[in-house]
Amino acid sequence: MPVSAKPARLKAKAAATVTALGVAPLALTALAAAPAVAHGSMGDPVSRVSQCYAEGPESPRSAACKAAVAAGGTQALYDWNGIRIGDAAGRHQELIPDGKLCSANSEEFKGLDLARADWPATSVGAGSYTFKYRVTAPHRGTFKVYLTKAGHDPAKPLAWSDLDLANPVATATNPAAQGGFYTFSGTLPERSGRHVLYAVWQRSDSPEAFYSCSDVDFGGTTQETPADPNDSAAPTAPAPTASAPSEEQIEDGAGKSTVENHGHGDGDAHTSAEPAAAQDAGGNRPKAASAGQNLAETGGDARTAYLAMGGAATLALGSAVLFTAARRRSASGARHGR
Template sequence: MSSARSLSSPFRRVSVVGSAVLILLSVFLVGNAAAHGSTIDPPSRNYGCWQRWGGDFQNPDMATEDPMCWQAWQADVQAMWNWNGLYREQVGGDHEGALPDGQLCSGGRTASGRYDAMDTPGAWQTTDVANDFTVTVHDQALHGADYYRVYVTEQGFDPLTERLGWDDLELAGQTGVVAPGAGSPSTEPGLNGVSVEIDVSAPGRSGRHIVFMVWQASHFDQTFYGCSDVNFS
């Protein structure tokens, strides 16, 4: 019995060490694979929830202070930790076909429904903007873009009670090709990468609205989406 134990112990140690290395490697690869980007100003719903509550996401005060983020954290914490991974692959430019009405903010319930809570109507925290403003998208992995498109909901749409549909949107800003690495380097901890600014014009708006961003990455047929909540003051 003692001989068997002495022979098996090194194998167990090798197995444990090997498993630990594999786990660390998996975390490294997944972390880097998920490093993509999102709208950071005005912040996308999941980026804003991560920014405000990432260091305190179990605080019960969130339920009353920031109820839409609370319901999102309860639904799937990974939607906020992976704020930069809300994308779909191989859309081929057919965004309306890939994202049914009511599912735009979740990227058509991408990632097996991880981001479904982003579609929920309600009093998401808003950013005050003028009718002419700038949207900042952060390209964390330096993908570049075939284009960015920014839409704003039409006057009369109610984000408090309605899920977002394509007929609710008006194109308010767009770019052409943005080269990989083009933009302003970020100095904010946890971001890295570069930020790209898009000029947006949405005349005639007042009150609460949703800004919807479409980012067609250049490195692959990978399209990022994001909903940001604004208040035209």
């Protein structure tokens, strides 16, 4: 047989083996075709990056999000759920300098650190508040949410000293993920005007941590912001109300995300810790948005079943090929021994 004919023959045999095993070839391609998933960001009150992603990375509506894209590009918005430090291990203040809290000191997300008073904001008030953290790959860990101190000036770069670190407004450890969100309660103190909520999600099954800034408005002021900060003659108007991205927007932009997690952390070697047991205190496994089955705390979604099928088919194919090769060697040995 000519050498050039061997690849075609091998492909044909592989296809025949897959068919004989009752596994559709499509299952094998699912492993490579399924898009990667990342981790999460505050959904309510919506984070800056989620808000700008909801407006549309290529043509955001608000002046603040337009400025963020001009400073850092559109890719940061497609990677909205990946503001993270792989080896944080609780060293948040050590690793993130003042003025770079919203980006977690990442060059990609530097547009989110822009100090301006017109970021789209969620209206809030003092008292109990139900926080919703949008999650695309659940992990065990602890959430802490901090609020800026009274008298905060949103037109100045956010510093650690601006946050009331001694009194987080919410703390939650291993909350259950349901409907694509971690939901937990907190209490907002008396404030007036615009403030920032800073969320830190420190994983317990890895040193990896995630960060987000959410702009909120407690009211009580009449401050208005120019529609175009570069045009002093422009008529004034209040900053737009914040809104989280829809499921359709998240799905539509998933293919453009460069953040991967492969189950428990992305390709970063610092996030390769073995995942913890995947259940909450009630024994329930969390579900990611649009998932039709229970998911491990290390991430995944409805595509996980297809990935498993692809992996199983690959293993089965490998086993069949080895078995066939072993039989041929055995038969050949028997012939030569006669």
